[in-house]
Each structure stands twice: as C-alpha cells, then as structure tokens.
Amino acid sequence: MSTVVVTGGTGTAGRAVVNALVAAHHDVVVTSRSTSSVHGRVRTVRLDYGSPADLEAAFHGPDAVVHCATSFTGVRGGETELGRRVLAGARRVGCGHVVSISIVGIDRIPLPYYRAKLATEKLVENSGVPWTILRATQFHELVTRLLSGLTRPPLVLVPDIPVQPVAAEEVGARLAALAAARPAGRVPDLGGPEITTLPALARSYVAAIGRRRRVRAVRLFGSVFAGYHAGHHLAPGDATGTITYQDHLDAWVRTRR
Known part of the structure; x- marks a missing residue:
C-alpha cells in the first residue's frame, strides 16, 4: 500500500486511475481546481497549479505522482507549462516517481497539442525525478x-482515417500498476484491441442511439491528416486492451436509458 497523488483526478483518465488505485488499496490524493473533500481512501485537495506552495502541500509525502491533468491552450502557458509546474513541485518535495500519460503518435503528427505533449514528455525525462511515461491511443470517450x-x-461527413480506441479504465489500470512499481522510463504503448475506421465507428454510433443518418467517408489533406492516414497514431504491436468500442458503446447506451 502506498500514497499516490493524481493530478487531473476528476477527468476521464484521472478517474480511471483513482478507481484502480483504490481497488488496489492505495491511499489517493486528487488535485482539483475547485473543491476539497475526503471520501474513504481518496482525499481531494483544492489546488492552484500556479502556486508552488499549493503544489508542495498537495505533493507532501506521496510515493508517486500520476500526472493526468492537461491543458489544451498550446505550449506557452498551457500543457507544457502545467507539466513544468507539476514536475517542479514533485522535485521540491523529493517525490520518488512521476508517472505521465501521453499519446501515441505525438512525435509524428504535427498537431499543436501533440507538440505540447511531446515537449512535456521531454520535461519529464529531464526533470531529475525518476519517471515513467505511458503512451495510449485515443479513449473510447473521446471518440464518442x-x-x-x-x-x-442528416448527412454525416466523417474523416476516412483508421482508429484504435482504448478503454479509459484499462489505461487507468495500467497507470495505477506503473505508479506502484519502480520507475521504468518509456514503457510499451497501450492500444485498443481492434483497428477500424472512424466512419465504421460512426455507423455503429448512429445505429446504437437510433439516429437515422447517412455516413459518408471523406478524405482530408494536409500534414496532420497525412499522419493519421499513415497510422502514426496507432499501436498495432501493443493492442493489449480488451474492451472494444462496441463494448463501450453498448454500456454507454445502457446508462442513457
């Protein structure tokens, strides 16, 4: 049993990590921008990521920090700056292990957010804190x-690109296991169990929700979509997830009834 801090612990990935850690009987500290609370093994701490004092207080005494918090505002003042502050806080309190979630293909697809994630990976590697980085393919929730x-x-136009979505709970379980283990550097990627296409998933989605729509695949151009067409965001050799998008969709539809 250990104590693990989860930044972004109220988001899709963060919640999955927290659930997996609690199931394994770890004590969990969740950082939140809005509220503080205590529930069982989970303590939620209100945190201003711009405050070194807040970070040091939240990070005091953990065995590991799992960094799931994110920002979509780009490199400057966004994702990379957030990572810089989290790593500085972990380093100041002498944290022995930072685990960071990342994305397959960020080094080969020139999206601004991907560039920021790649820069954040470099910060983790050079932080002076023992580290582990896990890259995953896109979450089922993001696809939905x-x-x-x-x-x-009425006419659904969907980019004709391959996809390999993965269950957030499986990513969370892997991150929780990594946090409880020794720092391992860059570990094998985690991908969903099947590679399909976004138009195929769109047809499954409209059928599941009972919406009558024509789905048409469209080919897009530019360097970003060239990277997607080439499959740089896929992990065919690391398709170790077991929950398919249809499994996720069936469960999601049941919750809406």
Missing part, C-alpha cells in the same frame, strides 16, 4: 464525444 457532434446533420 467526437461522433456526437459529427452525426448531428
């Missing part, structure tokens, strides 16, 4: 949010 927006018009 994307398809929810794309499938509103």
